[in-house]
Amino acid sequence: MAAVNPTATLSPAAGSAGDEPALARRLLYSMALMREVEDRIERKLYRQGKILGGVYVGRGQEAICIGAGAAVTADDLLFPCHRDLGLFFLRGVTPRQVFAQYMGRVGGLTRGRDGNMHMGDLNLKIVSIISAMAASVPVACGAAFGFKYQGTKDVAMVFFGDGATSRGDWHEGLNMAAVMKVPLVLICNNNQYAYSTPVEKQMACAHVADRAPGYGMPSEIVDGNDVLAVHDAAKRAVAHAREGLGPYLIECKTFRMTGHSAHDGATYVPKHLWAEWEAKDPIRRLEQAMLRSEWASEEEIEGIYAGIRQECDEAIEWAERSPYPDPATLTEGVYEGSR
Amino acid sequence: MAAVNPTATLSPAAGSAGDEPALARRLLYSMALMREVEDRIERKLYRQGKILGGVYVGRGQEAICIGAGAAVTADDLLFPCHRDLGLFFLRGVTPRQVFAQYMGRVGGLTRGRDGNMHMGDLNLKIVSIISAMAASVPVACGAAFGFKYQGTKDVAMVFFGDGATSRGDWHEGLNMAAVMKVPLVLICNNNQYAYSTPVEKQMACAHVADRAPGYGMPSEIVDGNDVLAVHDAAKRAVAHAREGLGPYLIECKTFRMTGHSAHDGATYVPKHLWAEWEAKDPIRRLEQAMLRSEWASEEEIEGIYAGIRQECDEAIEWAERSPYPDPATLTEGVYEGSR
């Protein structure tokens, strides 16, 4: 963590001069919505047995997907990883659809075909997670190649964790993107664990960013719990990619404030880390900054949270009313037009 | 190539002080034997139709496998690539066996099961090439792990080209070796081409060695046509690995003085490069150095070459007399004891 020193106060949102208040409110809303939806999923619906299978959430890491995702336009293609639910909200997916997805209902983004975060929608320019860690990286490289080929100014933005960087696909994807000089922005959430495996057992270098020079790629390390810092870094990376200067890697230092998945108590995590990182909670920090800078009042902020809670209550009701898929549709859509 | 400047004169063999003449003679013999055997294979037997299938030779790169291979003991495990024939001679494989291997005879190292450089022998501590580029790297990492596990001081030494570094296996193998801190020496022959693909289309960094820091691994770049320089660098790397300090990467800058394989005219290579690198021929350079330092006389050296030519004549005769495998043995040995 040498290269960043997370502080309780946020870095000024350089570059976004002028519209800070509006931007901050959008970021706060998006992070808080992600937090609330995932709390309901992990701590209520999963425990009530209403969600079956794996549940992976991004508690404490919301600043990364929200800060970076807010730095691109609706035409740019997003490749989320499993702790980036916020990206879906930024693209207009509703909590209803997300709850329905987690409950395996037809109202979910994959209509029950796949579960939890394994969803995507090309119309919303958001590609489904590939469960194999880092497999999305070469795919995102190819999409970025496509944008360059077609002469658009669009970029691809791919998200992954520290553990994913050990996969061959990560290497092949970064190398190919650098050689082809395609508009690809790489966002690493280094939350210092891959499931139970600490980053020291994942790599022998200090930072994921230390690998960028080996690909002839620029990189920077940013406080992943500082949404405005992530946002600014992402804007720099996106600008770089759009200008045709090739891929750009951002390593966001953060911490996973929960187990790997809902069934993991994370007893392997040294106790003191929880408190240490709780103090760096990205939502609280933005909240404080907004109050300090008088971008919003206590009431406004509480109003945002209240609205989100209500939105979630309503969305869960809707999702529970959404039917399970009809077994008769089981074999549909394996191929174009196949039943 | 910035980091090295190959000269027509050899760097003094620092470290091997004392036994230079003997060492030099051994290196010269081994390189010359490799050159002669491969010339016979590529330019005679293949063209005569006595060898079928692919033929890949290391003309001009002999200093790499010979210089590095001579830096380990007989207990260390070698993982050659397809331009490292010399390693087999260092381990006592005879030209007879090599010619027979290329001609698909029972006298070959794989008894006709596999062809050309796709051979190995665990008794000689030399692992067969895996045809998939870089697949040997994780395997060598595992062997090095085995040595560490068993508390021996042996090391594993794996060879690969510049193109192989783009494979996911290369990345996974280097990363795992670094994390596990195993005694692995990595020798890259950067001959600036992968088949027809120049290194600029293979990677966006200047040197393969630029990737070592990203694995927390020491590395050095050496003139791959200077056998004594390669030998010294390899001795440093082997010492490092034996001391338990983990993997070590050596990038040898060289040039492939032939096509990718016997059927490739390499018309894609800019003409001037041939002459440029011909002047850096590793065998001529060692020869000159030996004469200059009076480690050997013209006659002695010519004697070495004459002996090699005779050895090859005899070996080819022997190999041609070696029978083809009996079709009745086709299904033997897929499993332990299977017929």
Added chain:
Amino acid sequence: MAEISYLEAIRQGIWEEMERDPNVFLMGEDIGIYGGAFKITAGMLEHFGEKRVVDTPISESAIVGAAIGASFTGLRPVAEMQFADFITCGFDQIVNFAAKCRYRWGAAAPIVVRAPSGGGIHGGPYHSQNPEAWFVHTPGLKVIAPATPSDAKGLIKAAIRDNDPCIFFEHKALYRKIKEDVPEGDYTVPIGKARVFREGRDLSVITYGAMVHAAAEAAVTLAAEGIEIEIVDLRTLLPLDEEAILASVRKTSKAVVLHEATLTGGIGGEIVARITEKAFDALDAPVVRMAAPDTPVPYSPTLEEAFLPNARTIAEKARRLALY
């Protein structure tokens, strides 16, 4: 004899082999302090230490490759894929190197790759697959898929002692669901031998893994109707125990070949082909296959239930064949 689960049986088998042979070691993701995603290696780090229970980076190809390399130095690696679905990431090392070493250059690659596979746990397309057929089509490998705790323990021990590369498929849905008494002390179950799980005269159900238990459930229903099915549990898929398959079919004259993996290109075709080639005259009816439909494994309970063969659908199929 203590009743233990399928999961505990595998754990005991590995534990005993670790005790027996210091060259046996484990590598995989989160198998150390966490004890593995399914807790198969729980307690092993504490007992055997970091040297023999090795947490790796997320690198399936390097895990398999390193296991092969370690085996060349005399070790007996047991590598865990966190889910069988990700064995595709180490595919080249398994099918192109491990499988071919002995034939190509006479080198043994005695590795075990453990792969938790199968559906019925709401895992969706990426945590439910049954990829065994790919490996059955790869000469040089041994492919094992136990259905019971006794076999799971005996076969994992046999696989660890075997001198050829073994792919060991553990069915996740059986881990905690299936319990039984396992033999006392040290024993192995021979690789390549099937067993008759249930005797019956009317027709043979040739299957393995979780489907053995689904078939057994169907057998109860059918027995009540007077139809006695014989269940052959293959236990090993490569090499296939052809004799056992043919013996059962010659006895019953009718066969259903059943697997949870998708139908097309599954191992079922191989078995049907061997039966028709070698017991054609013994057949009173065409051999029928039963398997999951040709789709990815769906997540939603209603879809997954329709996807997986179950006691009811198996009974229907068997009933129809019995009356053929």
Added chain:
Amino acid sequence: MAEISYLEAIRQGIWEEMERDPNVFLMGEDIGIYGGAFKITAGMLEHFGEKRVVDTPISESAIVGAAIGASFTGLRPVAEMQFADFITCGFDQIVNFAAKCRYRWGAAAPIVVRAPSGGGIHGGPYHSQNPEAWFVHTPGLKVIAPATPSDAKGLIKAAIRDNDPCIFFEHKALYRKIKEDVPEGDYTVPIGKARVFREGRDLSVITYGAMVHAAAEAAVTLAAEGIEIEIVDLRTLLPLDEEAILASVRKTSKAVVLHEATLTGGIGGEIVARITEKAFDALDAPVVRMAAPDTPVPYSPTLEEAFLPNARTIAEKARRLALY
């Protein structure tokens, strides 16, 4: 109509699709200035430029992955594996991502992965394999394996236009050996349709790829003996043209299922199973399979010759069955 080789036919097919649709592009190793290891893309760099003929690093997984990603942006990628043997390095992207996109989240992944496969060229274990069965067991893929120049051209064009991921196996031994007149102008051959390569009354040989020609050679020998075999060229392996297979078997009542890939777990079992399930009563004899033995592909000529099915061994097998 000009007589062209199998290789030239594929080249022409790709060339015409590149001319027709600016979104079609090529990626692979050494396909640019070198024109590909087998010269399939010779001249394309010069004609279509670097933008559309992309030399890649040695990264099979990224080649396939990037092709999928490019297809999401509206492109029609045609990716070349230098040898089918190395498709194992891109296996996960093909079977776990490309194949499942449409079913999981409704995304089309219209890519073509070209894979030069097959033995008979002294390539040894790593340059001779026929890995099609792995992909036939992967729902969501289409698997194509043409035997003739006309089909090779029509099918590569159909694959490029198809909206699902296609794995296109080109048999290396046919590249320069097989020549024929191909139809004038723009045409495609439908994916999923087999064709009767040779009419015959006595028995059906169901096969594809290089074995079609070996069977045709055997047919000549057998015809001289009064045995008329019908040869069904599958052309597409997934989806299988079951109707065509059953129609031929119903006509001849006897069948040999033939492939160059190794026997166990090969596609032969799938075909035998479908025949016995759906045309059992039409059979006068057990359906027999013929394939390479279960070993890696050996290098030495004497071993490879014994390994590959050929006209002589096919004739023997067919003769025996005809007299059954």
